[in-house]
Amino acid sequence: MSRPGVRRAIALAGAAVLAAAGGLLTATPAASAGTVTATCTKTSDWGTGFEGRCTITNETGAAIDGWTLVADLPSGTSVGATWNATKTVSGNRYTFTNAGWNGAVAAGASTSFGFSGTGPGWFTGCTVNGGACDGSGGPGGDTEAPTAPSGLRSTGKSATTVALAWTASTDDVGVTGYDVYNGTGKVQTVTGTQTTVTGLTAETAYTFTVRARDAAGNVSAASNAVSVTTDAGGGQPGPGGDKVIGYFAQWGIYQRNYHVKNIHTSGSAEKLTHINYAFGNVQNGRCTIGDSFADYEKAYTAEQSVDGVADTWDQPLRGNFNQLRKLKKMYPHIKVLFSFGGWTWSGGFGQAAQNPQAFAESCYNLVEDPRWADVFDGIDIDWEYPNACGLTCDNSGPEAFENLMGALRAKFGNGNLVTAAITADASDGGKLEKADYAGAAKYVDWYLPMTYDYFGAWAAQGPTAPHSPLTSYPGIPQQGFNTADTMAKLTSMGVPASKLLIGIGFYGRGWTGVTQSEPGGTATGAAPGTYEAGIEDYKVLKSRCPATGTVAGTAYAKCGGQWWSYDTPSTIDGKMRWASDEGLGGAFFWELSGDTTGGELITAMRNGLG
Template sequence: MLRQNHSPRRLRALLSAVCCAVLGAGLLAGASGASASVSAPPSGTERAAGSRVVGYFTEWGVYDRNYHVKNVETSGSADKLTHINYAFGNVTGGKCAMGDSYADTDKAYTADQAVDGVADTWDQPLRGNFNQLRKLKELHPGLKILWSFGGWTWSGGFGQAAQDPQGFAQSCYDLVEDSRWADVFDGIDIDWEYPGSCGLSCDTSDPAAYKNLMGALRDKFGGDLVTSAIAADATDGGKLDTADYAGAAQYVDWYNPMTYDYFGAWDAQGPTAPHSPLTSYDGIPIEGYSTDATIAKLKGMGVPADKLLLGIGFYGRGWTGVTQDAPGGTATGPAQGTYEQGIDDYKVLKDRCPATGTVAGTAYAHCGNEWWSYDTPETIAGKMDYKDQQGLGGTFLWELSGDTQNGELIDAVR
């Protein structure tokens, strides 16, 4: 969904500018830090939201991050998840393809690394993450797993796939339902960044292409889960306007609008701004870059609320060369991150640069000359209230390795 296949998605071209639908009085307040409660919905809609909790597990996390399927279990996250999106499969030549076969099916796990404490053998038919996910499902029979295709790096093939949606759907079905791991997966997730618009590359598909592709997947996968991560651009003529998301909604079980990465240090000089604001706030650099604007736009397009999940990032984005504590300060460039400049995990930032304030329903932190924004257990609790009041279908998380060892962020989600 966002994301480079080694980091969450970035990019200012994510969104173009203008116009926001604001909830009105009672939304989380401005840069001073205090937040007001979101106004209650009409009687009878409270707690009507779905309880899905979908966590992304990245195949590359088993390398430098040293985050394995076992960590989903030992952190307590598996008890709280309803679904896991395994990211990512590739899209190439108009077809679904394996992403990293070594991580997916070949990597041998020792007993201490394995979910169930049983080491892989050299001659077993399936190893790697797929086998560990199978073991996790055995411990949690209600847990569903979807194979997610595309992402920031591997979305370039969707344009060709959309030229033959039935052929694409058949290739995906054949791969997901391969007899070696068919029992692992309960469906497919599509992360096309972005139909009819630009991400890492630019797509020129017409607005019907996405709807046709999702319809073909639904026809092929039948009653299995079919979901999709989608843009969060609430502006007029922006990324949500370049594909028929409303028309395609009939084919998906739910959408994951990527309500994070609205702002970041790709704008190296700032102004500093929270990457995942729940609402607009006084001084927001671009009106419409907020979760509430995204949800309001999608609902206004006719997408049912219970088919929308609220996106939460388990990471922060930051700048260096900042002297101002409140949002809106100037900067000299991206702050140093563990794996990439301008981004780091919550589990690192909570101690390295603790939160110093809140704005628009999320937290920010000013430490030394660095400025970061990220969600905390407290701000996630506020976002969960919003999710319930809006009647949304649940929550999705990018991505599980950013949480603490004891899963304090996912605790706040549940």
């Protein structure tokens, strides 16, 4: 097995030979004294792609606080993954802005960022902080700083996070970004007018300000200061919980040919702590069976069965329920919850909420049916969405969800698990504000915020965007549609972080008719999928359309005219470590059949949580 460091060293050595032989690696002229300059080179070039590096040098007599490099690339050439800088793209123009930690460059000092790209072309029209990269022509004559940001305010907080928003600055040329300060230290650089500062300490006072800057490096005066004290929460975040919960979809036994036995043979069972069996139906205000054949009637052969023993015609329980019983016997640590609702079967919750006690009674009687009472350890509710719109619109009122969960807890008692999958819409006025999730939290063992499907080809023309972003990013189509904002909003409402699980999709969302490699491109519709347009399992995408970059902690891929986003073992590892640092209770995923036969994704989840 080749080590990555060795492969990279060989590539760079080869690039040096190419440069000497044919001048394939280009560079801007040497720095001129008295200006901020930049030198950009291809450190490796293999014809159809390259790696590059830009070095910014401060030849002025004073330190600079922030830099922005702008350059054009010809059609057919693009930059993808970027490190040590933030990249934004408008047409063929690329703007690279310092990361939070490398914006300050002392007089005479340098800093660098790197990137990978595709195509044969290279940068033209390079400027840094508004002046030519080679130091000629001065700084472009832009010496006017932006106006100071105004109206800085806190829009939410938790024990470890503070959400901020402000009114945009103006500039004679244009504002390129905002620097967020905690006291005198810069903690973030963003392009929008809101952000969430993470990694804070509980019950601690912080004072924040924001400064705007333009492409020439002019920095505004500070905004008004806002002081915020974080909530109580037991001190520093983490370590988080270690729950790993997977959904098993009953209909997977048909086209997908995925059975309970596959949980065992893939190695997933030893990594799971809980299985949510999806779905039971909700009809006439009651919990009902969703698919009796799959649930408890199907006869399994010895080859299909978890333990290699075939079902008999006269045994009292068959189907998935019996296979789950066998799986639990083999893996006693696994708990199984019966999940009700889901996207298609949530329409009955409105009627159920009119008499929550009767609903809870019906659910208890079904989950604890003597034929399979030993299979289930509790109930999971997947109402999409209380007092809001999903497949249909619900108007049961903001208190309905709390009342329903309270009735379930009263009926199921403390000896059974009661959980709920909930919306992840943290936008202003969004679905998280439509129901009392904080009030209902006292009745649940944990929530499963569905931190996936934020974006997809239901917006047929795009813009392309990762369906499960961990954080916000420049150009995100909708503010509040990312995991960090979802968790920050829920904890700011009063939901304990330990009762929240991060959600992972074992699938990708995709568009077709896309020409742009990076997120934000236009499209003509949904990409083809095995079972449904616009969606495909990870096990298929990993080889059919391999990842070409990452954005906001999620992988994306451009193959032909298709653009997909999905999580890989690497991005899942990053998300699990983030969840642990935030003190979350663990992670869950939809759903088991999307993983590889060897369980690549669930292994990354288990290892990432520790």
